[in-house]
Amino acid sequence: MSPSKFLGIPANFSSHGGQVDHMIDVVHWFMIALFVGWTVFFFYCIIRFWHKNNPKASYDGVRSHLSSHLEIGVIIVEAVLLLGFAFPLWAARVDNWKEVQNLNPNRVRVVGWQFGWTYHYPGSDNKFGRTNPDLISGTNDLGIDYTDPNALDDFTSPILKLPVDQAAVLNIGTKDVIHNYCIVPMRIQQDAIPGRQIPMWFTPIKTLETHVVCAQLCGEGHANMVGSMEVVPKDQYDTWFKSQTESALKTNSPKPPAVAMINP
Amino acid sequence: MSSHSTSITEHNDHDDSHHDDHHHELGFIQKWIFSTDHKIIGLQYGITALSFLAFGFYLMMVMRWSIAYPHQPLPEWMSWVFTDGWKARWLQDGKVTGETYNMFGAMHGTIMVFLGIVPLGFGAFGNYVTPLQIGAPDMAFPRLNMASYWIYLLGGLVMCSSFFFEAGAAKSGWTNYSPLAGFADGQVVNQWLAGQTQWLVGLVLLITSSLLGSVNFITTIINLRVRGMTWMRMPFFVWSMLVTGFLLLLAFPPLEAAGIMQLMDRVAHSSFFMPSGLFTKSEGLADLSGGGSPLLFQHLFWFLGHPEVYVLLLPAFACVSEIIPANTRKPLWGYKSMVYSVLVLGFLSFVVWAHHMYMTGMGAAVSTFFQTTTVLISVPSVVIITSMLISLWGGSIRFTPPMIWACAFIPMFGIGGLTGLPLAFNLADLHLHDTYYVIGHFHYVVAPGILFGFFAGILHWYPKITGRFMSKTLNHLHFWPTLICMNLIFFPMLVQGMAGFHRRWYNGGDAYLSKAADSVNVFGNTVAQHIDLNILMSSGAWLMAFFQIFFIINLFTSWKFGKKVTSDNPWDATTLEWATPTPPGHGNFTKEPITYRGPYEYSRPDCDADFLPQWTEPKRSHTLDTAVVSQEAASSKA
Numbered sequence A: 001m002s003p004s005k006f007l008g009i010p011a012n013f014s015s016h017g018g019q020v021d022h023m024i025d026v027v028h029w030f031m032i033a034l035f036v037g038w039t040v041f042f043f044y045c046i047i048r049f050w051h052k053n054n055p056k057a058s059y060d061g062v063r064s065h066l067s068s069h070l071e072i073g074v075i076i077v078e079a080v081l082l083l084g085f086a087f088p089l090w091a092a093r094v095d096n097w098k099e100v101q102n103l104n105p106n107r108v109r110v111v112g113w114q115f116g117w118t119y120h121y122p123g124s125d126n127k128f129g130r131t132n133p134d135l136i137s138g139t140n141d142l143g144i145d146y147t148d149p150n151a152l153d154d155f156t157s158p159i160l161k162l163p164v165d166q167a168a169v170l171n172i173g174t175k176d177v178i179h180n181y182c183i184v185p186m187r188i189q190q191d192a193i194p195g196r197q198i199p200m201w202f203t204p205i206k207t208l209e210t211h212v213v214c215a216q217l218c219g220e221g222h223a224n225m226v227g228s229m230e231v232v233p234k235d236q237y238d239t240w241f242k243s244q245t246e247s248a249l250k251t252n253s254p255k256p257p258a259v260a261m262i263n264p
Numbered sequence B: 001m002s003s004h005s006t007s008i009t010e011h012n013d014h015d016d017s018h019h020d021d022h023h024h025e026l027g028f029i030q031k032w033i034f035s036t037d038h039k040i041i042g043l044q045y046g047i048t049a050l051s052f053l054a055f056g057f058y059l060m061m062v063m064r065w066s067i068a069y070p071h072q073p074l075p076e077w078m079s080w081v082f083t084d085g086w087k088a089r090w091l092q093d094g095k096v097t098g099e100t101y102n103m104f105g106a107m108h109g110t111i112m113v114f115l116g117i118v119p120l121g122f123g124a125f126g127n128y129v130t131p132l133q134i135g136a137p138d139m140a141f142p143r144l145n146m147a148s149y150w151i152y153l154l155g156g157l158v159m160c161s162s163f164f165f166e167a168g169a170a171k172s173g174w175t176n177y178s179p180l181a182g183f184a185d186g187q188v189v190n191q192w193l194a195g196q197t198q199w200l201v202g203l204v205l206l207i208t209s210s211l212l213g214s215v216n217f218i219t220t221i222i223n224l225r226v227r228g229m230t231w232m233r234m235p236f237f238v239w240s241m242l243v244t245g246f247l248l249l250l251a252f253p254p255l256e257a258a259g260i261m262q263l264m265d266r267v268a269h270s271s272f273f274m275p276s277g278l279f280t281k282s283e284g285l286a287d288l289s290g291g292g293s294p295l296l297f298q299h300l301f302w303f304l305g306h307p308e309v310y311v312l313l314l315p316a317f318a319c320v321s322e323i324i325p326a327n328t329r330k331p332l333w334g335y336k337s338m339v340y341s342v343l344v345l346g347f348l349s350f351v352v353w354a355h356h357m358y359m360t361g362m363g364a365a366v367s368t369f370f371q372t373t374t375v376l377i378s379v380p381s382v383v384i385i386t387s388m389l390i391s392l393w394g395g396s397i398r399f400t401p402p403m404i405w406a407c408a409f410i411p412m413f414g415i416g417g418l419t420g421l422p423l424a425f426n427l428a429d430l431h432l433h434d435t436y437y438v439i440g441h442f443h444y445v446v447a448p449g450i451l452f453g454f455f456a457g458i459l460h461w462y463p464k465i466t467g468r469f470m471s472k473t474l475n476h477l478h479f480w481p482t483l484i485c486m487n488l489i490f491f492p493m494l495v496q497g498m499a500g501f502h503r504r505w506y507n508g509g510d511a512y513l514s515k516a517a518d519s520v521n522v523f524g525n526t527v528a529q530h531i532d533l534n535i536l537m538s539s540g541a542w543l544m545a546f547f548q549i550f551f552i553i554n555l556f557t558s559w560k561f562g563k564k565v566t567s568d569n570p571w572d573a574t575t576l577e578w579a580t581p582t583p584p585g586h587g588n589f590t591k592e593p594i595t596y597r598g599p600y601e602y603s604r605p606d607c608d609a610d611f612l613p614q615w616t617e618p619k620r621s622h623t624l625d626t627a628v629v630s631q632e633a634a635s636s637k638a
Helices: A017-048 A066-094 A097-102 A234-252 A256-262 B004-013 B018-022 B028-033 B038-068 B084-090 B098-133 B142-164 B195-223 B236-267 B294-328 B335-351 B353-360 B364-390 B401-418 B426-432 B436-466 B472-499 B522-530 B533-561 B623-635
Strands: A106-113 A116-121 A155-157 A160-163 A168-174 A179-183 A188-192 A198-202 A208-214 A227-232
Touching: A017 A066, A017 B364, A017 B401, A017 B426, A066 B364, A066 B426, A106 A160, A106 A179, A106 A188, A116 A234, A155 A234, A160 A234, A168 A179, A168 A188, A188 A198, A188 B353, A208 B522, A227 A234, B038 B098, B038 B142, B038 B436, B038 B533, B084 B098, B098 B142, B098 B195, B098 B236, B098 B294, B098 B436, B142 B195, B195 B236, B236 B294, B236 B335, B294 B335, B294 B353, B294 B364, B294 B401, B294 B436, B335 B364, B353 B364, B353 B426, B364 B401, B401 B436, B401 B472, B436 B472, B436 B533, B472 B522, B472 B533
Parallel strands: A106 A168, A160 A227
Antiparallel strands: A106 A116, A116 A155, A168 A198, A179 A188, A179 A208, A208 A227
16 A cells, blocks of 8 residues: 555546655655664664663764765655656646647636635637726626627636546636635645736546635635535536536627617 | 963862852842843743743644534633633634634744744753853843843733734734735724734744844854864754854844835735735725735745744754763764754755745746755755764663653654655645645644753753752653654644645534535545544644643742752763853853863763763873864864
8 A cells, every 4th residue: 555545645536646646655655764764773772772781882883884875865865756756747737838738728717715716717719808806796706807809708607617538727816815726636736826827737537526625824714615626528518618608698798789779 | 372271270270169259149130030141031931932832732722622623612621711702702602713713823823933932942942051051151142132032022922912902813824924914904993903913013023032142142152162162062052053043143034024014014005915906805906005926925934934944943953962962871973964964954944945835836947946955955954863863872871851852852853854855845745735744744843843852951951950850750741641642643634634634724624524425525525534533633632731731840849849969960961061050150150161072972982981071171091182182272262
């Protein structure tokens, strides 16, 4: 059993999550090896060199260079962890947007607020409409600017819905304070920093239904800021997406009857 | 200068106590309250810090109730401290609310770090022991030292008094990130009466206090070392304090600046850390000049925050590395490499801060830098902990009360240090960032690590301070249950963290729980599997509180009733603090000591006794010393 499984890591549902788990396991094996080594040495010492077992202490103690070898060993393992795992895999998360573009990802804006999440989908044109905090109102809680033609088919959702086996880019933002959008089964999270839109991407590999955690203290309701997420089969997603887009177009398009009244 | 080597013997021949003539008797207030004596100030720091630690512990006990039993009212045995007005304001049907939890959480962190551990390690141990170990009569600036303590006390009282404000104390985490901290308590008309403002005022005072302290320590260690106390004869304790002093001097001012900037955001409506276009439910579009950066605050905070970790840790290293040689009866193994490691550690601690910010949207280049430095800093830490461990080999170990704490420190700190490793990697943090794994990690470092080191230190120097030993029986009643409870509290945190439980949930994950048995909610089911650990951890915490009573009893009763010491050097130790009378008077030494050798000369093959103190004049038979003495003649220093 791997250390992460032993400690209770939940199942992984994303394409890169296996790498995260693998790295956590490798580091934990290394930690366990060091800890067991130290502990065995420690208990041996406190028994063997208890003053009743060893009345006269040695002035020199250990004379070998074993500890230097240990140090070098630690440095080598850490170098491997950095160069072999940490650097390249992190670069794949944040430094390869051109390749992610080629995966034809679904894009969703995720907007945090005290205390919930709203998801802004770009609609069938795949372009987000402009937003402006001045326009935020009871019916338009993200302040979407409907004078922007790109906004007409935009729709919002209280739940994050994504198709399986297709890359997703979530632009994480916030209306008020710092939040953090954390999908534990997807092994991904990103702070929502006021004034910024920060992308994070992943590919769900299995369908699921899960809670999403707000992972940064955001006020008295922080513990109850539960997000919802569903990964569904592609056809189911397409049907939902189409119906949402259509109803958004219906509500948001400039009303033709109004034009008719001005020019009778 | 050249006369020193010849005057050593002459000087030692004076066996009188002419030193006392320099001092007249001081009144009670001057002696115990407004004292400029580093030992009294050290004790003041110690008692104050322990009181704050107890208060911080109490806050945590209330929080742990809320985590374990979010649907049950706070029981009487914890809520009796609250007045009725307080209960009405901060409890809802007797239950802890999210707001109250956040307030307690923010203050728990702040109190433990800034009012508890730093003053105990640096203020108390540093103040009491450092001048004694370098043979100085006092700190370089005794009045500055007194000012440092009183400003610290004022800062602490200012912070804690905010509990009595209408809006309560600070409630935005001990990290106090803007804009949350900027908005919090915004409804209070007079901002000077808001806890969130007073937190900043208190912080500025506390940093001012530690700046005064650090300047004093650095000057003292550089200038007031007694004759013969060359750099490499300084006990490791003194090296640790020197590095800690530099960390305080260089790392704390950025947060003082940040604190003042955030204070201006609150009281003068500036926007250093507040961006434009913020929209909150309660206030609508925030009325701000805007244009500030929330990330700037995080950078300034963690530029302090990470060196801060070593400000907490190094004094504990310092205590343990004095106790191990004295109780293994052999020199500290690898003293030189430990000294170099602590210097490297101090330096590196300034360039790792952004690993607290991996999830803020960090690109590949910046994260490569911070991951590398973070991993590098583990190397000197491993050198130090390994050296302590290897020091046990070949010893003749006496399990005195301080030694059992020092021994437990090693594996406990080991867990704390090792669990930091996965957190050093950005990729692993995608899962572990801000989970209970992080909480488990740093609490293993601070609670069973650093605090164990401090308990060891208290037991070790107590006979010097009071002339009496602390009780062995009471210590056993304190030590073993505390060791077990610590692990009951913090090991399950690593498990919950791995499962994805995040910190700062006042209901311990109740909101995420899938209640239906056939739920398919992945995270909901994970929470359901692990949520009962909350009860185990909380029970461990309350149980541990009970066993601290034995320590408190021991600390105060031994002062009067403990077993008396029979010599000034009850542990047969080698460093200079044991050359003083017990307890040391104002001015410390009855005659100025001279240092002839390194700090840990135990069980030398050329000696009959198993220890050779730094101040013992060399005899001809000490062949190893003749080299040292001639070396000193060449490079003697005042």
